[in-house]
Amino acid sequence: MTATKGLEGIVATTSSVSSIIDGILTYRGYDIDDLAENASFEEVIYLLWYGKLPKAAELTRIRDELSAAAAIPEQVVDLIRLFPKNANSMAALRSATSALALYDGEADDMTKEANLRKAVRLQAQIPTIIAAFSRIRDGKEPIAPKAGATIAENFLYMLSGEEPSDVAVKALDKALVLHADHELNASTFAGRVTVATLSDIYSGVTSAIGALKGPLHGGANEAVMAMLEEIGTLENIDPYVNRKLENKEKLMGFGHRVYKNGDPRAKHLQKMSLELGSQTGDLKWYEMSIRIENLVTGLKGLKPNVDFYSASVYTTLKIPRDLFTPIFAISRCSGWTAHILEQYENNRLIRPRAEYVGPSTQKYVPVERR
Ligand code: SDX
DSSP: OOOOGGGTTOOOOOOSSEEEETTEEEETTEEHHHHHHHOOHHHHHHHHHHSSOOOHHHHHHHHHHHHHTOOOOHHHHHHHHHSOTTOOHHHHHHHHHHHHGGGOTTTTOOSHHHHHHHHHHHHHHHHHHHHHHHHHHTTOOOOOOOTTOOHHHHHHHHHHSSOOOHHHHHHHHHHHHHHSOOTTOHHHHHHHHHHTTTOOHHHHHHHHHHHHTSTTTTTHHHHHHHHHHHHOSGGGHHHHHHHHHHTTOOOTTBOOSSOSSOOTTHHHHHHHHHHHHHHHTOOHHHHHHHHHHHHHHHHHOOOBOHHHHHHHHHHHTTOOGGGHHHHHHHHHHHHHHHHHHHHHHTOOOOOOOOOOOSOOSOOOOOGGGO
């Protein structure tokens, strides 16, 4: 038995949720470029869960269901009030999402219908948790979800307490479409491994949030912004990037396990970064990002991934840096739950082997003689 480090190239399951073939990403067979230009996040949620784009009445139904389920239990709000004000936002999201299960009477109902209802609640309530956490730590009261609003609109409204602009809602909605699913990425795999023991959907999504948190995965968007802020000005870029590469350190937002010729989502986020920056008259982060991309791609051949330009997009939308990865979770919840439902449909325990490299033929020695 020989281990494959990082399971690179291992095909661990069949799936009909999304695919990456020859660098082209599709959700249920629809090219991401097509969806990014045309679909709303709610349409994509429906597509991922049900395998087809919704008809008008179906879209109205899913929007109504999500909107009606957006409030979180008062006990979970009280729990968030107990979190330290400086808590890591992904740790807060992970803990509060796990707690949702305690107040869901259907938490351990494993029927398909109940799991779909729980997927709706998770998708609707994760944005509410994040907005409540953000306001409570700032010493403000959480804001109740607005009936009838889309997920993007409602999240921005619950965060600031103000009606968001159409431009901001459209930008966030597109970012949510772009992040919704991505084949067997680490957090989706974590979620599938968890539910393959026939554990519940809340356990699966909680595992996935834990995996998304890391800077090699979803946490990279926050790390990109930290890097941009650390660099500070255009003039500082070249020495910073050269130093990082010389020291063999990772440049956040670059590289990908699957894409070697570029992440198809990055160009959409780059365009959004330019458009939003032009509208607000602040192109600093966009221009810095372009310079970094040219340098890193030129020197190392590494291309930006989904996390690179999302950092400047969210910053231009005035979203606090440590909410970038939670926003990734809002979007990816749709993919996680679609994969979890698919796993339940055709389940087998996921239990690979390890190549043992520890000592052998050891003999037990009593404690007083060690
Ligand atoms: C996401 O998997 C998914 O689908 C994830 C995702 C999704 O939608 O779910 O697309 C979202 O997680 C995007 C990735 C976000 N992470 C980062 O931006 C962190 C920085 N990137 C890397 O650490 C790295 O590229 C990974 C983690 C994304 C991929 O890691 P791999 O496949 O294990 O590659 P590796 O670390 O073994 O790197 C291979 C080579 C190495 O050089 P050599 O030793 O062969 O000379 O490429 C170099 C690496 O040093 N390299 C980098 C680099 N990424 C790879 N060098 C500098 N900076 C980088 N970012």
